[in-house]
Amino acid sequence: xxxxxxxxxxxxxxxxxxxxxxxxxxxxxxxxxxxxxxxxxxxxxxxxxxxxxxxxxxxxxxxxxxxxxxxxxxxxxxxxxxxxxxxxxxxxxxxxxxxxxxxxxxxxxxxxxxxxxxxxxxxxxxxxxxxxxxxxxxxxxxxxxxxxxxxxxxxxxxxxxxxxxxxxxxxxxxxxxxxxxxxxxxxxxxxxxxxxxxxxxxxxxxxxxxxxxxxxxxxxxxxxxxxxxxxxxxxxxxxxxxxxxxxxxxxxxxxxxxxxxxxxxxxxxxxxxxxxxxxxxxxxxxxxxxxxxxxxxxxxxxxxxxxxxxxxxxxxxxxxxxxxxxxxxxxxxxxxxxxxxxxxxxxxxxxxxxxxxxxxxxxxxxxxxxxxxxxxxxxxxxxxxxx
Amino acid sequence: xxxxxxxxxxxxxxxxxxxxxxxxxxxxxxxxxxxxxxxxxxxxxxxxxxxxxxxxxxxxxxxxxxxxxxxxxxxxxxxxxxxxxxxxxxxxxxxxxxxxxxxxxxxxxxxxxxxxxxxxxxxxxxxxxxxxxxxxxxxxxxxxxxxxxxxxxxxxxxxxxxxxxxxxxxxxxxxxxxxxxxxxxxxxxxxxxxxxxxxxxxxxxxxxxxxxxxxxxxxxxxxxxxxxxxxxxxxxxxxxxxxxxxxxxxxxxxxxxxxxxxxxxxxxxxxxxxxxxxxxxxxxxxxxxxxxxxxxxxxxxxxxxxxxxxxxxxxxxxxxxx
Numbered sequence: 001x002x003x004x005x006x007x008x009x010x011x012x013x014x015x016x017x018x019x020x021x022x023x024x025x026x027x028x029x030x031x032x033x034x035x036x037x038x039x040x041x042x043x044x045x046x047x048x049x050x051x052x053x054x055x056x057x058x059x060x061x062x063x064x065x066x067x068x069x070x071x072x073x074x075x076x077x078x079x080x081x082x083x084x085x086x087x088x089x090x091x092x093x094x095x096x097x098x099x100x101x102x103x104x105x106x107x108x109x110x111x112x113x114x115x116x117x118x119x120x121x122x123x124x125x126x127x128x129x130x131x132x133x134x135x136x137x138x139x140x141x142x143x144x145x146x147x148x149x150x151x152x153x154x155x156x157x158x159x160x161x162x163x164x165x166x167x168x169x170x171x172x173x174x175x176x177x178x179x180x181x182x183x184x185x186x187x188x189x190x191x192x193x194x195x196x197x198x199x200x201x202x203x204x205x206x207x208x209x210x211x212x213x214x215x216x217x218x219x220x221x222x223x224x225x226x227x228x229x230x231x232x233x234x235x236x237x238x239x240x241x242x243x244x245x246x247x248x249x250x251x252x253x254x255x256x257x258x259x260x261x262x263x264x265x266x267x268x269x270x271x272x273x274x275x276x277x278x279x280x281x282x283x284x285x286x287x288x289x290x291x292x293x294x295x296x297x298x299x300x301x302x303x304x305x306x307x308x309x310x311x312x313x314x315x316x317x318x319x320x321x322x323x324x325x326x327x328x329x330x331x332x333x334x335x336x337x338x339x340x341x342x343x344x345x346x347x348x349x350x351x352x353x354x355x356x357x358x359x360x361x362x363x364x365x366x367x368x369x370x371x372x373x374x375x376x377x378x379x380x381x382x383x384x385x386x387x
Numbered sequence: 388x389x390x391x392x393x394x395x396x397x398x399x400x401x402x403x404x405x406x407x408x409x410x411x412x413x414x415x416x417x418x419x420x421x422x423x424x425x426x427x428x429x430x431x432x433x434x435x436x437x438x439x440x441x442x443x444x445x446x447x448x449x450x451x452x453x454x455x456x457x458x459x460x461x462x463x464x465x466x467x468x469x470x471x472x473x474x475x476x477x478x479x480x481x482x483x484x485x486x487x488x489x490x491x492x493x494x495x496x497x498x499x500x501x502x503x504x505x506x507x508x509x510x511x512x513x514x515x516x517x518x519x520x521x522x523x524x525x526x527x528x529x530x531x532x533x534x535x536x537x538x539x540x541x542x543x544x545x546x547x548x549x550x551x552x553x554x555x556x557x558x559x560x561x562x563x564x565x566x567x568x569x570x571x572x573x574x575x576x577x578x579x580x581x582x583x584x585x586x587x588x589x590x591x592x593x594x595x596x597x598x599x600x601x602x603x604x605x606x607x608x609x610x611x612x613x614x615x616x617x618x619x620x621x622x623x624x625x626x627x628x629x630x631x632x633x634x635x636x637x638x639x640x641x642x643x644x645x646x647x648x649x650x651x652x653x654x655x656x657x658x659x660x661x662x663x664x665x666x667x668x669x670x671x672x673x674x675x676x677x678x679x680x681x682x683x684x685x686x687x688x689x690x691x692x693x694x695x696x697x698x699x700x701x702x703x704x705x706x707x708x709x
Contacts, residue, residue: 086600111702112611
């Protein structure tokens with residue numbers, strides 16, 4: 001479970017609902033996507049997650065048909081759709097900026113796709129009403145898009161796509177223009193719709209909280225390459241490489257040198273003489289481009305510890321045991337459910353620690369503290385370019 | 388949260404602080420509003436006052452051979468006098484040239500502007516726009532004289548068409564209505580292309596993509612999204628072409644000769660040659676009013692068309708809410 005870049009396919013059909021095989025996209029001199037394979041299961045909620053420029057939107061636009069892959073195939077229900085123009089593909093998109101037609105009212109916007117499909121008028125009316133009820137916007141049928149708020153337009157954009165009963169619903173960062181509260185509400189809404197409709201959703205986002213909150217599986221992308229595919233839980237708890245470890249959630253990376261690998265336990269020392277110990281010799285690569293390896297003495301590595309795995313206590317007796325460090329609080333943030341401390345260890349190692357707010361007293365800035373963590377909280381990654 | 392609750396939302400009532408309050412005259416003249424002075428001064432001095440003078444003169448008369456206008460006695464008599472048989476026939480010929488010219492400009496500009504806004508890469512677009520604009524920046528008279536040379540019976544077009552056997556004798560369209568028609572379409576085409584290009588460009592690639600995504604092909608997308616959204620451009624293009632074209636007299640003078648004259652020439656003759664400002668002004672008023680009537684009828688037809696297409700295309704939801 002360390003280096004599978006492609007997801008397992010359903011064994012009986014051979015091909016999944018949406019199958020992307022060897023797809024590459026080059027714009028002029030820039031490679032947006034370098035040979036990518038991905039299987040999307042029927043009815044799943046799959047998120048493409050990555051920083052801007054990672055190729056996730058390009059991939060989505062190739063599925064929609066707005067971009068043509070330089071190489072490779074995209075199979076939908078076993079049929080290659082690469083040659084089909086966008087209007088012949090049984091997929092619909094919810095766009096980032098909604099793109100409702102400003103000269104049509106809401107009902108006509110939603111009916112647009114059904115009219116193109118030559119659905120009889122009474123059925124169109126029925127389906128438009130149903131989908132308006134589904135997104136809880138029945139009273140807005142006669143309004144013009146400009147009379148709606150961003151969140152309402154978002155629902156209509158969703159309804160306009162869903163009413164066509166697409167094989168795959170593509171969502172291109174549909175919530176990035178909404179404020180936080182509305183975004184969280186829409187996340188729940190979208191999740192509810194997905195459960196109810198059983199449509200395959202492919203959701204593009206750069207917001208990991210959004211991806212974690214909604215997805216069955218998350219595809220982490222960087223630099224046109226899939227870094228890891230897995231459930232949110234899996235990706236968070238078991239990142240395959242340094243990029244994923246740093247991109248998902250918060251992470252403390254501590255540069256260190258391996259000093260011993262006796263008995264399957266690796267010991268590392270940072271420049272500030274912090275000693276870290278972990279019961280595994282796994283060396284994970286910096287990114288998907290690298291290979292996993294085994295730690296050996298003298299390796300320069302990055303030890304990674306999640307902030308919430310840190311324990312913070314007022315400074316006591318100096319023990320010098322592994323997986324402890326003495327530091328000084330330089331900033332304190334009360335975040336409601338947790339308290340976040342920035343703690344400097346030695347001269348320059350800044351470590352983030354998050355402790356539950358309940359049952360922990362707030363430590364003042366400048367307080368001397370003892371940090372400690374469990375050995376299994378330490379994961380080890382190579383440096384970019386090395387390992 | 389207000390979006391999940393769904394009461395019939397009233398648009399927020401205008402509150403007191405947004406209600407416009409009338410400012411004192413001094414601050415309107417010398418305060419921030421004074422910044423609009425150049426605009427309204429321009430409108431007053433170059434439009435309202437001259438127009439008022441034309442209206443006023445159209446009620447006057449020509450007292451003697453050496454005086455152009457007198458206004459000591461006012462009457463409507465110049466109007467029947469202006470509507471001579473030759474004026475009326477020229478008037479309808481003019482209307483025909485302007486309406487046909489506007490339609491031709493629209494038919495040429497629509498595909499061109501679509502191509503320019505949709506198909507041409509942004510880098511090449513400025514070049515294509517420059518090619519549209521450079522002739523437009525050339526002097527109107529010079530451009531029209533160019534057509535006179537081109538269309539003349541011994542010009543190169545005539546010679547060339549004869550040499551390839553398209554014509555038996557010399558080209559015979561200079562000093563006809565056809566020549567005027569060609570000339571006005573050429574002269575006013577950029578005024579149609581520019582607003583159309585802007586409107587189509589503004590409707591945007593993204594909305595076209597949304598339309599494709601919903602299953603509409605290129606033609607459907609053009610008819611249902613691009614064209615309806617470009618309607619303001621179509622309207623302003625038609626106004627920009629039709630109104631000045633209706634009053635044009637340079638093109639007709641250079642290319643029209645006796646058989647291709649336009650109303651503008653008759654008016655200019657009254658002012659410049661016959662020195663009868665009263666009749667000229669009455670003719671000008673007839674032209675202005677009829678132009679407004681045509682524009683009004685055009686708008687009414689447009690609204691009717693839009694209402695009918697909206698009826699045909701909209702989905703009745705049958706529950707009184709749509």
